[in-house]
Amino acid sequence: MTERFHTIDGEILMNQPLSPIRFVVEGLLSHGLHLLAGAPKSGKSWLALWLSVTVAKGEEVWGNRVQQGTTLYLCFEDSRLRIQNRLFDITEDAPPNVHFCEESVRLGEGLEERIGQFILEHPDTVLIIIDTLQMIRRPAMDNSYANDYADLTALKRLADQNRIAILLIHHLRKQKDDDPFNRISGTTGLSGAVDTSFTLVEERRGSGRATLSCIGRDIEYRELGLRRNESNVWELVSDSREHPELLLPDIVFLVSDFMKDKSEYHGTPAELSELISREENRISDRMVSRLLLQNTEELAGHGIRAVTRRSSGRRIIDLYADSRSDDGDDSADKNDTAPV
Known part of the structure:
Protein backbone atom coordinates (compact mmCIF):
# COMPACT_ATOMS: atom_id res chain seq x y z
CA MET A 1 0.00 0.00 0.00
CA THR A 2 1.36 3.41 -0.99
CA GLU A 3 1.96 5.78 1.90
CA ARG A 4 0.35 9.20 1.50
CA PHE A 5 -0.19 12.45 3.36
CA HIS A 6 -3.60 12.91 4.96
CA THR A 7 -4.31 16.51 4.05
CA ILE A 8 -7.14 18.94 4.68
CA ASP A 9 -7.98 21.79 2.30
CA GLY A 10 -8.19 25.39 3.44
CA GLU A 11 -11.95 25.77 3.03
CA ILE A 12 -12.71 22.75 5.22
CA LEU A 13 -10.10 23.76 7.78
CA MET A 14 -11.57 27.25 8.14
CA ASN A 15 -14.98 25.71 8.90
CA GLN A 16 -13.76 22.97 11.25
CA PRO A 17 -14.44 23.36 14.99
CA LEU A 18 -11.19 23.02 16.95
CA SER A 19 -10.39 23.41 20.63
CA PRO A 20 -8.76 26.75 21.50
CA ILE A 21 -5.39 27.02 23.20
CA ARG A 22 -5.83 26.35 26.92
CA PHE A 23 -3.86 28.30 29.50
CA VAL A 24 -2.84 27.42 33.05
CA VAL A 25 -1.97 31.11 33.50
CA GLU A 26 -4.01 33.19 31.07
CA GLY A 27 -1.87 34.84 28.40
CA LEU A 28 1.39 33.47 29.81
CA LEU A 29 1.53 29.73 30.45
CA SER A 30 -0.41 27.49 28.07
CA HIS A 31 -0.70 23.71 28.03
CA GLY A 32 2.66 22.52 26.72
CA LEU A 33 6.37 22.72 27.57
CA HIS A 34 8.00 25.92 28.83
CA LEU A 35 11.42 27.16 29.95
CA LEU A 36 12.20 29.71 32.68
CA ALA A 37 15.87 30.75 32.72
CA GLY A 38 17.63 32.99 35.17
CA ALA A 39 21.07 33.57 36.70
CA PRO A 40 22.02 31.59 39.83
CA LYS A 41 20.40 33.01 42.99
CA SER A 42 18.29 35.41 40.91
CA GLY A 43 15.01 34.27 42.50
CA LYS A 44 13.73 31.95 39.77
CA SER A 45 13.15 29.10 42.24
CA TRP A 46 11.21 31.45 44.52
CA LEU A 47 9.09 32.38 41.51
CA ALA A 48 8.54 28.71 40.62
CA LEU A 49 7.50 27.84 44.18
CA TRP A 50 5.07 30.77 44.38
CA LEU A 51 3.62 29.83 41.00
CA SER A 52 3.02 26.21 42.05
CA VAL A 53 1.19 27.32 45.22
CA THR A 54 -0.79 30.10 43.55
CA VAL A 55 -2.09 27.89 40.73
CA ALA A 56 -3.03 25.15 43.21
CA LYS A 57 -5.05 27.73 45.17
CA GLY A 58 -6.69 29.07 42.03
CA GLU A 59 -5.52 32.62 42.71
CA GLU A 60 -4.61 35.08 39.97
CA VAL A 61 -1.02 35.43 38.80
CA TRP A 62 -0.28 39.16 38.29
CA GLY A 63 -3.92 39.79 37.42
CA ASN A 64 -4.16 36.82 35.05
CA ARG A 65 -6.71 34.07 35.66
CA VAL A 66 -5.44 30.55 36.30
CA GLN A 67 -6.71 27.04 35.71
CA GLN A 68 -6.89 25.71 39.25
CA GLY A 69 -5.72 22.15 39.81
CA THR A 70 -3.06 19.92 41.29
CA THR A 71 0.54 21.07 40.88
CA LEU A 72 3.81 19.19 41.30
CA TYR A 73 7.10 20.91 42.10
CA LEU A 74 10.12 18.66 41.47
CA CYS A 75 12.66 20.57 43.56
CA PHE A 76 15.74 18.52 42.72
CA GLU A 77 18.21 21.16 43.97
CA ASP A 78 16.52 21.84 47.31
CA SER A 79 16.01 19.95 50.56
CA ARG A 80 12.63 19.40 52.18
CA LEU A 81 13.64 21.76 55.00
CA ARG A 82 14.49 24.57 52.56
CA ILE A 83 11.16 24.18 50.76
CA GLN A 84 9.31 24.23 54.10
CA ASN A 85 11.10 27.41 55.15
CA ARG A 86 10.30 29.07 51.84
CA LEU A 87 6.65 28.03 52.04
CA PHE A 88 6.35 29.78 55.40
CA ASP A 89 7.73 32.91 53.72
CA ILE A 90 5.38 33.05 50.73
CA THR A 91 2.09 31.77 52.14
CA GLU A 92 0.13 31.38 55.36
CA ASP A 93 -1.35 28.08 54.25
CA ALA A 94 -0.15 25.74 51.49
CA PRO A 95 -3.06 23.75 49.98
CA PRO A 96 -3.06 19.93 49.88
CA ASN A 97 -3.13 19.88 46.07
CA VAL A 98 0.41 21.26 45.69
CA HIS A 99 3.00 18.45 45.87
CA PHE A 100 6.78 18.46 46.26
CA CYS A 101 9.49 15.92 45.56
CA GLU A 102 13.26 16.23 46.01
CA GLU A 103 14.14 12.72 44.69
CA SER A 104 16.24 13.35 41.59
CA VAL A 105 15.70 11.10 38.56
CA ARG A 106 16.82 11.58 34.95
CA LEU A 107 15.15 11.49 31.57
CA GLY A 108 15.23 7.97 30.20
CA GLU A 109 15.80 6.57 33.67
CA GLY A 110 12.25 6.67 35.00
CA LEU A 111 11.36 10.37 35.06
CA GLU A 112 8.75 10.17 32.29
CA GLU A 113 7.11 7.11 33.86
CA ARG A 114 6.95 8.74 37.31
CA ILE A 115 5.38 11.87 35.88
CA GLY A 116 2.85 9.74 34.02
CA GLN A 117 2.01 7.81 37.19
CA PHE A 118 1.57 11.04 39.18
CA ILE A 119 -0.90 12.30 36.57
CA LEU A 120 -2.80 9.00 36.73
CA GLU A 121 -3.07 9.34 40.51
CA HIS A 122 -3.95 13.05 40.26
CA PRO A 123 -6.05 13.47 37.09
CA ASP A 124 -6.69 17.14 37.84
CA THR A 125 -2.97 17.96 37.47
CA VAL A 126 -2.44 21.21 35.55
CA LEU A 127 1.17 22.20 36.22
CA ILE A 128 4.47 20.38 36.81
CA ILE A 129 7.64 22.36 37.55
CA ILE A 130 11.09 20.77 37.17
CA ASP A 131 13.89 22.57 39.01
CA THR A 132 16.32 22.32 37.27
CA LEU A 133 16.58 21.07 33.69
CA GLN A 134 20.25 20.18 34.15
CA MET A 135 19.39 17.77 36.98
CA ILE A 136 17.26 15.58 34.69
CA ARG A 137 19.37 15.62 31.52
CA ARG A 138 21.02 12.48 30.26
CA PRO A 139 24.84 12.52 30.19
CA ALA A 140 25.94 13.27 26.63
CA MET A 141 29.26 13.45 24.82
CA ASP A 142 28.35 16.84 23.37
CA ASN A 143 25.78 19.58 23.89
CA SER A 144 24.60 19.68 20.29
CA TYR A 145 21.34 21.12 18.97
CA ALA A 146 20.12 17.56 18.33
CA ASN A 147 20.81 16.46 21.93
CA ASP A 148 19.21 19.57 23.41
CA TYR A 149 16.12 19.11 21.26
CA ALA A 150 15.88 15.36 21.86
CA ASP A 151 16.11 15.72 25.64
CA LEU A 152 12.97 17.84 25.69
CA THR A 153 10.92 15.82 23.20
CA ALA A 154 9.63 13.30 25.76
CA LEU A 155 8.53 16.06 28.15
CA LYS A 156 6.84 17.96 25.35
CA ARG A 157 4.94 14.80 24.42
CA LEU A 158 3.87 14.26 28.06
CA ALA A 159 2.59 17.82 28.37
CA ASP A 160 0.65 17.71 25.11
CA GLN A 161 -0.87 14.27 25.66
CA ASN A 162 -2.04 15.10 29.19
CA ARG A 163 -3.02 18.71 28.45
CA ILE A 164 -0.90 20.18 31.21
CA ALA A 165 1.89 22.74 31.47
CA ILE A 166 5.43 21.59 32.28
CA LEU A 167 7.82 24.38 33.29
CA LEU A 168 11.57 23.72 33.23
CA ILE A 169 13.83 25.90 35.39
CA HIS A 170 17.16 26.60 33.70
CA HIS A 171 20.21 28.88 33.81
CA LEU A 172 21.42 31.91 31.88
CA ARG A 173 24.94 32.40 30.59
CA LYS A 174 27.00 35.06 32.36
CA GLN A 175 27.83 37.07 29.25
CA LYS A 176 25.66 40.06 28.42
CA ASP A 177 23.44 40.23 25.34
CA ASP A 178 20.84 42.74 24.19
CA ASP A 179 18.50 39.80 23.53
CA PRO A 180 17.97 37.99 26.86
CA PHE A 181 16.90 34.81 25.07
CA ASN A 182 20.38 34.52 23.54
CA ARG A 183 21.69 34.11 27.10
CA ILE A 184 19.81 30.84 27.74
CA SER A 185 22.44 28.19 28.46
CA GLY A 186 22.74 25.53 25.75
CA THR A 187 21.93 25.63 22.05
CA THR A 188 18.86 27.06 20.37
CA GLY A 189 17.54 23.49 20.40
CA LEU A 190 16.18 24.18 23.88
CA SER A 191 14.21 27.24 22.79
CA GLY A 192 13.10 25.43 19.65
CA ALA A 193 11.66 22.50 21.57
CA VAL A 194 9.57 24.49 24.06
CA ASP A 195 6.35 26.40 23.48
CA THR A 196 7.40 29.41 25.55
CA SER A 197 10.69 30.80 26.85
CA PHE A 198 10.91 33.10 29.87
CA THR A 199 14.03 34.88 31.11
CA LEU A 200 14.29 36.46 34.56
CA VAL A 201 17.03 39.12 34.58
CA GLU A 202 17.77 41.23 37.67
CA GLU A 203 18.58 44.92 37.27
CA ARG A 204 21.63 44.23 39.39
CA ARG A 205 22.58 41.41 41.75
CA GLY A 206 20.43 41.49 44.89
CA SER A 207 18.38 44.50 43.77
CA GLY A 208 15.08 42.68 44.15
CA ARG A 209 13.96 44.12 40.82
CA ALA A 210 13.93 42.15 37.57
CA THR A 211 12.47 41.90 34.09
CA LEU A 212 10.62 38.77 33.05
CA SER A 213 10.79 38.56 29.25
CA CYS A 214 8.30 36.22 27.58
CA ILE A 215 8.22 34.85 24.04
CA GLY A 216 6.40 31.86 22.61
CA ARG A 217 4.28 30.21 19.96
CA ASP A 218 0.96 30.99 21.63
CA ILE A 219 1.60 34.32 23.38
CA GLU A 220 2.63 37.80 22.32
CA TYR A 221 6.12 39.08 23.18
CA ARG A 222 5.95 40.73 26.54
CA GLU A 223 8.15 42.17 29.29
CA LEU A 224 6.99 42.23 32.90
CA GLY A 225 8.71 44.43 35.45
CA LEU A 226 8.83 42.59 38.79
CA ARG A 227 9.80 43.48 42.35
CA ARG A 228 10.53 40.92 45.06
CA ASN A 229 8.80 41.89 48.31
CA GLU A 230 9.78 41.13 51.90
CA SER A 231 8.08 37.72 51.64
CA ASN A 232 10.17 36.84 48.56
CA VAL A 233 7.12 36.98 46.29
CA TRP A 234 7.65 38.59 42.89
CA GLU A 235 5.06 41.36 42.47
CA LEU A 236 4.09 42.97 39.17
CA VAL A 237 5.31 46.56 38.72
CA SER A 238 4.91 47.11 34.98
CA ASP A 239 3.71 45.34 31.83
CA SER A 240 4.93 46.16 28.32
CA ARG A 241 1.54 45.22 26.95
CA GLU A 242 0.15 48.73 27.12
CA HIS A 243 -3.19 47.96 25.47
CA PRO A 244 -5.17 45.45 27.54
CA GLU A 245 -8.11 46.04 25.23
CA LEU A 246 -6.24 44.00 22.61
Whole structure:
Protein backbone atom coordinates (compact mmCIF):
# COMPACT_ATOMS: atom_id res chain seq x y z
CA MET A 1 0.00 0.00 0.00
CA THR A 2 1.36 3.41 -0.99
CA GLU A 3 1.96 5.78 1.90
CA ARG A 4 0.35 9.20 1.50
CA PHE A 5 -0.19 12.45 3.36
CA HIS A 6 -3.60 12.91 4.96
CA THR A 7 -4.31 16.51 4.05
CA ILE A 8 -7.14 18.94 4.68
CA ASP A 9 -7.98 21.79 2.30
CA GLY A 10 -8.19 25.39 3.44
CA GLU A 11 -11.95 25.77 3.03
CA ILE A 12 -12.71 22.75 5.22
CA LEU A 13 -10.10 23.76 7.78
CA MET A 14 -11.57 27.25 8.14
CA ASN A 15 -14.98 25.71 8.90
CA GLN A 16 -13.76 22.97 11.25
CA PRO A 17 -14.44 23.36 14.99
CA LEU A 18 -11.19 23.02 16.95
CA SER A 19 -10.39 23.41 20.63
CA PRO A 20 -8.76 26.75 21.50
CA ILE A 21 -5.39 27.02 23.20
CA ARG A 22 -5.83 26.35 26.92
CA PHE A 23 -3.86 28.30 29.50
CA VAL A 24 -2.84 27.42 33.05
CA VAL A 25 -1.97 31.11 33.50
CA GLU A 26 -4.01 33.19 31.07
CA GLY A 27 -1.87 34.84 28.40
CA LEU A 28 1.39 33.47 29.81
CA LEU A 29 1.53 29.73 30.45
CA SER A 30 -0.41 27.49 28.07
CA HIS A 31 -0.70 23.71 28.03
CA GLY A 32 2.66 22.52 26.72
CA LEU A 33 6.37 22.72 27.57
CA HIS A 34 8.00 25.92 28.83
CA LEU A 35 11.42 27.16 29.95
CA LEU A 36 12.20 29.71 32.68
CA ALA A 37 15.87 30.75 32.72
CA GLY A 38 17.63 32.99 35.17
CA ALA A 39 21.07 33.57 36.70
CA PRO A 40 22.02 31.59 39.83
CA LYS A 41 20.40 33.01 42.99
CA SER A 42 18.29 35.41 40.91
CA GLY A 43 15.01 34.27 42.50
CA LYS A 44 13.73 31.95 39.77
CA SER A 45 13.15 29.10 42.24
CA TRP A 46 11.21 31.45 44.52
CA LEU A 47 9.09 32.38 41.51
CA ALA A 48 8.54 28.71 40.62
CA LEU A 49 7.50 27.84 44.18
CA TRP A 50 5.07 30.77 44.38
CA LEU A 51 3.62 29.83 41.00
CA SER A 52 3.02 26.21 42.05
CA VAL A 53 1.19 27.32 45.22
CA THR A 54 -0.79 30.10 43.55
CA VAL A 55 -2.09 27.89 40.73
CA ALA A 56 -3.03 25.15 43.21
CA LYS A 57 -5.05 27.73 45.17
CA GLY A 58 -6.69 29.07 42.03
CA GLU A 59 -5.52 32.62 42.71
CA GLU A 60 -4.61 35.08 39.97
CA VAL A 61 -1.02 35.43 38.80
CA TRP A 62 -0.28 39.16 38.29
CA GLY A 63 -3.92 39.79 37.42
CA ASN A 64 -4.16 36.82 35.05
CA ARG A 65 -6.71 34.07 35.66
CA VAL A 66 -5.44 30.55 36.30
CA GLN A 67 -6.71 27.04 35.71
CA GLN A 68 -6.89 25.71 39.25
CA GLY A 69 -5.72 22.15 39.81
CA THR A 70 -3.06 19.92 41.29
CA THR A 71 0.54 21.07 40.88
CA LEU A 72 3.81 19.19 41.30
CA TYR A 73 7.10 20.91 42.10
CA LEU A 74 10.12 18.66 41.47
CA CYS A 75 12.66 20.57 43.56
CA PHE A 76 15.74 18.52 42.72
CA GLU A 77 18.21 21.16 43.97
CA ASP A 78 16.52 21.84 47.31
CA SER A 79 16.01 19.95 50.56
CA ARG A 80 12.63 19.40 52.18
CA LEU A 81 13.64 21.76 55.00
CA ARG A 82 14.49 24.57 52.56
CA ILE A 83 11.16 24.18 50.76
CA GLN A 84 9.31 24.23 54.10
CA ASN A 85 11.10 27.41 55.15
CA ARG A 86 10.30 29.07 51.84
CA LEU A 87 6.65 28.03 52.04
CA PHE A 88 6.35 29.78 55.40
CA ASP A 89 7.73 32.91 53.72
CA ILE A 90 5.38 33.05 50.73
CA THR A 91 2.09 31.77 52.14
CA GLU A 92 0.13 31.38 55.36
CA ASP A 93 -1.35 28.08 54.25
CA ALA A 94 -0.15 25.74 51.49
CA PRO A 95 -3.06 23.75 49.98
CA PRO A 96 -3.06 19.93 49.88
CA ASN A 97 -3.13 19.88 46.07
CA VAL A 98 0.41 21.26 45.69
CA HIS A 99 3.00 18.45 45.87
CA PHE A 100 6.78 18.46 46.26
CA CYS A 101 9.49 15.92 45.56
CA GLU A 102 13.26 16.23 46.01
CA GLU A 103 14.14 12.72 44.69
CA SER A 104 16.24 13.35 41.59
CA VAL A 105 15.70 11.10 38.56
CA ARG A 106 16.82 11.58 34.95
CA LEU A 107 15.15 11.49 31.57
CA GLY A 108 15.23 7.97 30.20
CA GLU A 109 15.80 6.57 33.67
CA GLY A 110 12.25 6.67 35.00
CA LEU A 111 11.36 10.37 35.06
CA GLU A 112 8.75 10.17 32.29
CA GLU A 113 7.11 7.11 33.86
CA ARG A 114 6.95 8.74 37.31
CA ILE A 115 5.38 11.87 35.88
CA GLY A 116 2.85 9.74 34.02
CA GLN A 117 2.01 7.81 37.19
CA PHE A 118 1.57 11.04 39.18
CA ILE A 119 -0.90 12.30 36.57
CA LEU A 120 -2.80 9.00 36.73
CA GLU A 121 -3.07 9.34 40.51
CA HIS A 122 -3.95 13.05 40.26
CA PRO A 123 -6.05 13.47 37.09
CA ASP A 124 -6.69 17.14 37.84
CA THR A 125 -2.97 17.96 37.47
CA VAL A 126 -2.44 21.21 35.55
CA LEU A 127 1.17 22.20 36.22
CA ILE A 128 4.47 20.38 36.81
CA ILE A 129 7.64 22.36 37.55
CA ILE A 130 11.09 20.77 37.17
CA ASP A 131 13.89 22.57 39.01
CA THR A 132 16.32 22.32 37.27
CA LEU A 133 16.58 21.07 33.69
CA GLN A 134 20.25 20.18 34.15
CA MET A 135 19.39 17.77 36.98
CA ILE A 136 17.26 15.58 34.69
CA ARG A 137 19.37 15.62 31.52
CA ARG A 138 21.02 12.48 30.26
CA PRO A 139 24.84 12.52 30.19
CA ALA A 140 25.94 13.27 26.63
CA MET A 141 29.26 13.45 24.82
CA ASP A 142 28.35 16.84 23.37
CA ASN A 143 25.78 19.58 23.89
CA SER A 144 24.60 19.68 20.29
CA TYR A 145 21.34 21.12 18.97
CA ALA A 146 20.12 17.56 18.33
CA ASN A 147 20.81 16.46 21.93
CA ASP A 148 19.21 19.57 23.41
CA TYR A 149 16.12 19.11 21.26
CA ALA A 150 15.88 15.36 21.86
CA ASP A 151 16.11 15.72 25.64
CA LEU A 152 12.97 17.84 25.69
CA THR A 153 10.92 15.82 23.20
CA ALA A 154 9.63 13.30 25.76
CA LEU A 155 8.53 16.06 28.15
CA LYS A 156 6.84 17.96 25.35
CA ARG A 157 4.94 14.80 24.42
CA LEU A 158 3.87 14.26 28.06
CA ALA A 159 2.59 17.82 28.37
CA ASP A 160 0.65 17.71 25.11
CA GLN A 161 -0.87 14.27 25.66
CA ASN A 162 -2.04 15.10 29.19
CA ARG A 163 -3.02 18.71 28.45
CA ILE A 164 -0.90 20.18 31.21
CA ALA A 165 1.89 22.74 31.47
CA ILE A 166 5.43 21.59 32.28
CA LEU A 167 7.82 24.38 33.29
CA LEU A 168 11.57 23.72 33.23
CA ILE A 169 13.83 25.90 35.39
CA HIS A 170 17.16 26.60 33.70
CA HIS A 171 20.21 28.88 33.81
CA LEU A 172 21.42 31.91 31.88
CA ARG A 173 24.94 32.40 30.59
CA LYS A 174 27.00 35.06 32.36
CA GLN A 175 27.83 37.07 29.25
CA LYS A 176 25.66 40.06 28.42
CA ASP A 177 23.44 40.23 25.34
CA ASP A 178 20.84 42.74 24.19
CA ASP A 179 18.50 39.80 23.53
CA PRO A 180 17.97 37.99 26.86
CA PHE A 181 16.90 34.81 25.07
CA ASN A 182 20.38 34.52 23.54
CA ARG A 183 21.69 34.11 27.10
CA ILE A 184 19.81 30.84 27.74
CA SER A 185 22.44 28.19 28.46
CA GLY A 186 22.74 25.53 25.75
CA THR A 187 21.93 25.63 22.05
CA THR A 188 18.86 27.06 20.37
CA GLY A 189 17.54 23.49 20.40
CA LEU A 190 16.18 24.18 23.88
CA SER A 191 14.21 27.24 22.79
CA GLY A 192 13.10 25.43 19.65
CA ALA A 193 11.66 22.50 21.57
CA VAL A 194 9.57 24.49 24.06
CA ASP A 195 6.35 26.40 23.48
CA THR A 196 7.40 29.41 25.55
CA SER A 197 10.69 30.80 26.85
CA PHE A 198 10.91 33.10 29.87
CA THR A 199 14.03 34.88 31.11
CA LEU A 200 14.29 36.46 34.56
CA VAL A 201 17.03 39.12 34.58
CA GLU A 202 17.77 41.23 37.67
CA GLU A 203 18.58 44.92 37.27
CA ARG A 204 21.63 44.23 39.39
CA ARG A 205 22.58 41.41 41.75
CA GLY A 206 20.43 41.49 44.89
CA SER A 207 18.38 44.50 43.77
CA GLY A 208 15.08 42.68 44.15
CA ARG A 209 13.96 44.12 40.82
CA ALA A 210 13.93 42.15 37.57
CA THR A 211 12.47 41.90 34.09
CA LEU A 212 10.62 38.77 33.05
CA SER A 213 10.79 38.56 29.25
CA CYS A 214 8.30 36.22 27.58
CA ILE A 215 8.22 34.85 24.04
CA GLY A 216 6.40 31.86 22.61
CA ARG A 217 4.28 30.21 19.96
CA ASP A 218 0.96 30.99 21.63
CA ILE A 219 1.60 34.32 23.38
CA GLU A 220 2.63 37.80 22.32
CA TYR A 221 6.12 39.08 23.18
CA ARG A 222 5.95 40.73 26.54
CA GLU A 223 8.15 42.17 29.29
CA LEU A 224 6.99 42.23 32.90
CA GLY A 225 8.71 44.43 35.45
CA LEU A 226 8.83 42.59 38.79
CA ARG A 227 9.80 43.48 42.35
CA ARG A 228 10.53 40.92 45.06
CA ASN A 229 8.80 41.89 48.31
CA GLU A 230 9.78 41.13 51.90
CA SER A 231 8.08 37.72 51.64
CA ASN A 232 10.17 36.84 48.56
CA VAL A 233 7.12 36.98 46.29
CA TRP A 234 7.65 38.59 42.89
CA GLU A 235 5.06 41.36 42.47
CA LEU A 236 4.09 42.97 39.17
CA VAL A 237 5.31 46.56 38.72
CA SER A 238 4.91 47.11 34.98
CA ASP A 239 3.71 45.34 31.83
CA SER A 240 4.93 46.16 28.32
CA ARG A 241 1.54 45.22 26.95
CA GLU A 242 0.15 48.73 27.12
CA HIS A 243 -3.19 47.96 25.47
CA PRO A 244 -5.17 45.45 27.54
CA GLU A 245 -8.11 46.04 25.23
CA LEU A 246 -6.24 44.00 22.61
CA LEU A 247 -6.68 40.83 24.64
CA LEU A 248 -8.77 38.14 22.96
CA PRO A 249 -12.38 38.92 23.86
CA ASP A 250 -14.61 36.50 25.74
CA ILE A 251 -16.65 35.48 22.72
CA VAL A 252 -18.81 33.11 24.78
CA PHE A 253 -19.91 35.94 27.08
CA LEU A 254 -20.45 38.39 24.22
CA VAL A 255 -22.50 35.97 22.09
CA SER A 256 -24.48 34.68 25.08
CA ASP A 257 -25.39 38.23 26.08
CA PHE A 258 -26.29 39.09 22.48
CA MET A 259 -28.55 36.02 22.09
CA LYS A 260 -30.30 36.24 25.47
CA ASP A 261 -33.45 37.74 23.88
CA LYS A 262 -33.17 36.04 20.48
CA SER A 263 -33.99 32.59 19.14
CA GLU A 264 -31.69 32.88 16.13
CA TYR A 265 -29.43 35.26 14.21
CA HIS A 266 -28.05 35.25 10.63
CA GLY A 267 -25.38 37.62 9.35
CA THR A 268 -21.80 38.10 8.16
CA PRO A 269 -18.85 38.08 10.58
CA ALA A 270 -18.51 41.86 10.09
CA GLU A 271 -22.15 42.43 10.96
CA LEU A 272 -21.92 40.22 14.05
CA SER A 273 -18.72 41.95 15.18
CA GLU A 274 -20.40 45.35 14.97
CA LEU A 275 -23.31 44.10 17.09
CA ILE A 276 -21.33 42.37 19.87
CA SER A 277 -18.17 44.49 20.25
CA ARG A 278 -17.44 48.08 21.15
CA GLU A 279 -16.04 50.60 18.70
CA GLU A 280 -12.80 51.00 20.66
CA ASN A 281 -12.34 47.24 20.87
CA ARG A 282 -13.73 46.03 17.55
CA ILE A 283 -13.23 42.33 16.85
CA SER A 284 -12.03 41.68 13.30
CA ASP A 285 -14.15 39.62 10.91
CA ARG A 286 -11.62 36.80 10.87
CA MET A 287 -11.28 36.85 14.64
CA VAL A 288 -15.06 36.46 15.07
CA SER A 289 -15.07 33.34 12.89
CA ARG A 290 -11.98 31.92 14.57
CA LEU A 291 -13.24 32.48 18.11
CA LEU A 292 -16.59 30.90 17.31
CA LEU A 293 -14.92 27.87 15.74
CA GLN A 294 -12.66 27.36 18.75
CA ASN A 295 -15.35 27.75 21.41
CA THR A 296 -18.12 25.45 20.17
CA GLU A 297 -18.25 23.38 23.37
CA GLU A 298 -18.44 26.43 25.61
CA LEU A 299 -21.16 27.98 23.44
CA ALA A 300 -23.13 24.72 23.49
CA GLY A 301 -22.91 24.77 27.27
CA HIS A 302 -24.69 28.12 27.16
CA GLY A 303 -27.39 26.76 24.88
CA ILE A 304 -26.07 28.27 21.66
CA ARG A 305 -25.28 26.47 18.41
CA ALA A 306 -23.28 28.25 15.72
CA VAL A 307 -23.12 27.34 12.03
CA THR A 308 -20.94 28.85 9.33
CA ARG A 309 -21.73 28.64 5.64
CA ARG A 310 -21.04 30.44 2.38
CA SER A 311 -23.79 32.19 0.48
CA SER A 312 -23.22 34.16 -2.74
CA GLY A 313 -19.50 34.16 -2.04
CA ARG A 314 -19.89 35.54 1.50
CA ARG A 315 -19.33 33.82 4.81
CA ILE A 316 -22.54 33.70 6.87
CA ILE A 317 -22.81 32.91 10.57
CA ASP A 318 -26.03 31.39 11.90
CA LEU A 319 -26.67 31.38 15.66
CA TYR A 320 -29.44 29.34 17.30
CA ALA A 321 -30.42 29.57 20.96
CA ASP A 322 -31.59 26.75 23.27
CA SER A 323 -33.83 23.98 21.95
CA ARG A 324 -35.00 26.20 19.14
CA SER A 325 -31.66 25.48 17.42
CA ASP A 326 -33.12 22.14 16.36
CA ASP A 327 -35.51 23.93 14.03
CA GLY A 328 -32.61 24.75 11.71
CA ASP A 329 -32.66 27.25 8.87
CA ASP A 330 -34.65 25.99 5.91
CA SER A 331 -33.13 28.59 3.65
CA ALA A 332 -29.61 27.23 4.19
CA ASP A 333 -28.17 24.64 1.86
CA LYS A 334 -27.56 21.63 4.13
CA ASN A 335 -24.61 20.48 2.00
CA ASP A 336 -22.98 23.88 2.24
CA THR A 337 -22.96 24.27 6.02
CA ALA A 338 -20.60 23.24 8.78
CA PRO A 339 -21.06 23.54 12.53
CA VAL A 340 -18.79 26.15 14.02
